[in-house]
Amino acid sequence: MNLKIKTQLSTMMFLEFFIWGGWFVTLGTFLGNNLNATGAETAMAFSTQSWGAIIAPFIIGLIADRYFNAERILGILHLLGAVLMYQMYTAVDFAAFYPYVLGYMIVYMPTLALVNSISFHQMKNPAKEFSFVRVFGTIGWIVAGLVISFVFVWDSEAARAGGLLRNTFLMVAIASAVLGLFSFTLPKTPPKVSNSEKPSISEILGLDALTLLKDRNFLIFFVSSILICIPLAFYYQNANPFLSEIGMENPTGKMTIGQGSEVLFMLLLPYFFRKFGFKKTLMAGMLAWTVRYFLFAFGDAGDQAYMLIIGIALHGICYDFFFVSGQIYTDSKAGERYKSAAQGLITLATYGVGMLIGFWVAGVITDSYIVSDGIHSWVDIWTFPAIFAFGVMILFTIFFKNEEVEYKE
Template sequence: MNLSIRLQLSVMMFLQFFIWGSWYVTAPNYLGTIGFQAGDTANTYSVGPIAGMITPLFVGLVADRFFSAQRVLGVLHLLGAVIMFCAIGFMQGESPSPNILNWGFFFGYMLTYFPTLALTNTIAMKNMTNPEKEFPGIRVLGTIGWIAAGFALTLGGYETNVGMFYMTAVAALLLGLFSFFLPDTPPVKDGDITISQIFGLDALALFKDRSYLVFIISSMLICIPLAFYYQIASRVVEHVGLPIGTTMSYGQISEIFFMVVMPFFFARLGVKWMLAIGMLAWVLRYGLFAIGAPDELRWMIIIGIVLHGICYDFFFVTGQIYTDQKADKPIRAQAQGLLVMLTLGLGMMIGAQAAGYVEARYTPQAAKDYNAQVVVKGEEIKAITDQAEGSLSAADQKKIDGLIKEKNKFRQDELASFEWKSMWGIPAIFAGVVMLIFVFIFNEKKKPINE
């Protein structure tokens, strides 16, 4: 792979995950200020997994068969940018409907975004001379892009306002245009592909292996508490007064570190205990949140976020490698696709709804009352700004400054009213139960995973 192609693929992967990181973690910090309740946030985080279960059909039957991958990538990102710009306009309207935002705009956007995750991998691998060695160096740029988005949110002051969605839309527009200048990646024309191959149904034969069945069920179940992290953790960070985007990025920085040291642990622990330690990290993380959030113990929250590296690498990456080991070569790609569908698709969708239910259950009336005041103050600020038509007088600016101060105070009072201990204790206990069941039932022979 020459330097020019490497740079192109690096920029592509960077922007691909910069887009996702621009809004996915911090969305509740803004949406909660325009009237979103727990159930609405649950739907915000359900539309992505649903899109993730639908879009393999598009990628497998259409994109991979009839069109050059880089052109499909460009069209999808440009369409996504249009949808996100439209969503921004709707958000800033009077009393925006959460259902329309979720099932109209966000679902539509995720239908355009999720196929691009597979397309960027396809474009990268097909333009490499040695994908096994070269792909990790390109893929890590995606994680760096997510980290950069978090820092940009903090530095730009977009962590709790609509600016995060502007960042997303602009980045999508840039990648959409840039995609047409990527190396040509023509469609695959040889052989037929079936629905069962697209959805990984041939890989169901792996379920005859008891250990793999235990693994796949545990993987799906552990994704239920995973949803709590994406939906709720950024509001804990806001509650304790840490910079939201930057602090949440510590998880991805940790991910890079633990990816580097994973081979050391592989050789000593084997599959079972790598997976078990990954699950234990979920328990510890949510335990730290449950204890640290009510008393605003920042160090506990930071450690909980840094544990993301172990949570992700030790469990999900190990699981991907374990799946690759267990599956015969003809069905390896299907097995990986089925794993993703059952975990980041079905598991995360169930988790999103469960997190919404738990959040609603442990959000007292006082928090709801404070939230109503946050929404009212936001509408008052918007009314003054709209009336001024871009030219604020000194009196108007003073009034807005006062309203912003009141809005922020109501927001902090709202977050302080949450029953954080129960909200995080439930996923901690759930993850602990899944871990114990896995440890006692999973009986794969201990051996280094790379043998």
């Protein structure tokens, strides 16, 4: 790639994840403070991510891959997203807010695949070139959190009381409009298949890869992937409200430590893969969820604040060691015929089905431990996913037989 294209793609990735990190992290806090949403209603709002993930393959498979250039669809979706995000900014209650957040996630989730497609189309060697471009996405997410906490201070107690956290949606609406317009200047990425080629629904959803479930090890991994999404949902849905409620200063900015950790452990993943193998790497990832949530359960914003910081910093192990390792394992098991279908299937199972169940469970548990006047018993709330993650790890350890998995850099 020449410098111009590399700069364009890096800017695209930065804005793509600045947009997501600019509102999704503080969503739970906003819903509780500004819209007086219950745990169940908060779960409904977060579950829109799952519905978007389920619907996204249809948009990509039936439209983007066949009829229009990917960069044009990216532009249109983000312009629509800007309008929906502005409507979320103006919503005064949950009933008015929910249709817009649902519509937004339906148009946003397909863009995650589109930015990858646009990037890969410009690269001669994606294995070497993509990581440089993709890291700007993580930087964008980090910058969004730092801007919210340290530039505008919208997540401070006084700002939350004054309703200023609502401004995150306005910020993201502007960023989405900018990326929407910018997308039309990106390098052309024409459709991958001709109009005459009609993929089946099973191909679009990756269901052709279901044959892999005949392999006992892959079946255990597949089920574990769905189950571990329940603890993951607790983090997405409850971490920011938890940190805000117990009085931690600049919670959104401090949560960006998790993204920094993600970058670090992504770089260390090849070493752990070679040193300890696939099974132990996944076990470490699941155990990290248990440790993280016990740290959250017994930490506080005072003398025990270091426990919360360590819990946030464990995000790299929690996410990379399980989900990224899982993508590598899936690729190794699929073979050439089912590579794309298998990745589509595991995405549908985790971000679709797994997270949908996880957000619902998190909502029920959170509502069950309200002590008084919106104050929660966080020890009980965090203990549930800690024990659950440990149980999943034990089941995986017992039933998954160790096997060699090649790591291709």
